[in-house]
Amino acid sequence: MPVRWIASGTTYANSFVYGNILIDAGVLPMAVEPYAGGIETIIITHGHYDHIAHVKEIARLCNDAAVCIHAADAPGLVDDTRSLAMHFGARSPGIAPRTVLADGDRVGDLRVIHTPGHTPGGICLYDEAAKVLFSGDTVFTGGSFGRYDFPGGDRTALAASIERLAALDVEGLYPGHGEPVARGGGRHIAAAREALRFYG
Numbered sequence: 001m002p003v004r005w006i007a008s009g010t011t012y013a014n015s016f017v018y019g020n021i022l023i024d025a026g027v028l029p030m031a032v033e034p035y036a037g038g039i040e041t042i043i044i045t046h047g048h049y050d051h052i053a054h055v056k057e058i059a060r061l062c063n064d065a066a067v068c069i070h071a072a073d074a075p076g077l078v079d080d081t082r083s084l085a086m087h088f089g090a091r092s093p094g095i096a097p098r099t100v101l102a103d104g105d106r107v108g109d110l111r112v113i114h115t116p117g118h119t120p121g122g123i124c125l126y127d128e129a130a131k132v133l134f135s136g137d138t139v140f141t142g143g144s145f146g147r148y149d150f151p152g153g154d155r156t157a158l159a160a161s162i163e164r165l166a167a168l169d170v171e172g173l174y175p176g177h178g179e180p181v182a183r184g185g186g187r188h189i190a191a192a193r194e195a196l197r198f199y200g
Contacts, residue, residue: 001018001019001109001127001130003016003017003018003132003172003174003180003182004016004017004018004035005174005180006027006031006032008026008027008028008031011050011088012026012027012050012051012053013026013027013048013050013051013137013176013177014027014174014175014176014177014178014180015027015031015032016134016174016180017032017035017038017039018108018109018110018127018132018134019038019108019109020038020039020040020041020108021039021040021041021042021043021107021108021110022035022039022041022042022043022058022062022065023042023043023045023125023134023174024043024044024045024051024052024136024176025042025044025051025052025053025054025055025058025059026049026050026051026052026053026054027054028054029054029057029058029061032058032061032062033061036058036061036062036063037062037063039062039065040062040063040065040066041065041066041068041107041108042055042058042059042062042065042066042067042068043068043069043101043107043110043123043125044067044068044069044073044077044097045122045123045124045125045134045135045136045137045176046069046070046073046076046118046119046121046122046123046136046137047069047073047074047075047076047077047082047083047119047121048076048083048084048119048137048150049076049083049084049085049087049088049090049092050088051136051137051176052076052077052083052092052093053088053090053093054093055067055077055093055095056093056094056095059095066098066099067095067096067097067098067099068097068098068099068100068101068107069097069100069101069121070100070101070102070112070114070121070122070123071100071101071102071121072116072119072120072121073119073120073121073122074097074100074121076092076119077092077093077094077095077096077097078092078093078094078095078096079092080092081151082151082152084150084151101123102114103123107125109127109129109130110125110126110127110134111125111126111127111128112124112125113125113126113164113165114161115135115136115138115158115161115162115164115165116154116157116158116161117138117146117148117153117154117155117156117157117158117159117160117161117162118136118137118138118145118146118147118148118150118153118158119137119150119152119153120152120154122136122137122138122146122161123136124136124138124165126168126170128168128169130171130172131169131170131171131172131185132170132171132172132174133165133168133170133172133173133174133185133189134174134175135165135173135174135175135176135189136175136176137175137176137177138158138161138162138165139162139165139173139175139188139189139192140175140176140177140178140188140192141173141175141178141179141180141181141185141188142178142188142191143188143191143192143194143195144178144192144195145158145162145192145195145196146158146176155196158196159193159196159197162189162192162193162196163193165189166186166189166190166193168186168189169186170185170186170189171183171184171185171186172185173185173186173188173189
């Protein structure tokens with residue numbers, strides 16, 4: 001299944017279309033519009049504003065697509081402090097999720113992996129058959145990883161989360177920020193694990 005990358009520049013997070021699923025919703029609705037007719041579900045990798053900014057409008061654009069987020073980060077959809085919306089001079093979108101996710105849940109071909117550390121309810125999404133991982137802000141290409149100095153961040157939890165990801169067979173790595181890679185994603189995860197271990 002192809003991954004369609006919707007890049008948003010440096011301020012807001014990447015979004016990805018995977019089958020009938022949109023992953024993250026910080027991009028402008030007009031960027032999602034070409035795919036809107038096929039999107040049935042929106043999965044939010046974590047509750048920071050740059051990933052949720054336009055989820056309400058995008059859900060409406062996509063014929064009231066179901067919004068899904070981990071239970072621990074769901075408050076960010078309505079709480080400006082939890083979402084860090086004030087850092088963007090904005091307000092949280094004010095939408096309730098239709099589905100609250102937990103570790104091990106499946107949405108289509110994607111398995112939910114709870115990866116706390118950047119936020120308490122951060123998740124990654126893994127298609128084992130395709131060796132594809134959508135990593136949110138847990139780990140990025142180039143061997144970097146998400147910040148853990150925001151409220152709710154936890155370095156120890158992040159290290160454990162990245163260790164868990166390093167055990168997966170990953171080719172395509174599609175992070176919340178920066179360039180994705182279609183091959184060799186596991187090497188980027190391993191590099192992030194080492195970087196956090198020695199420099200984080």
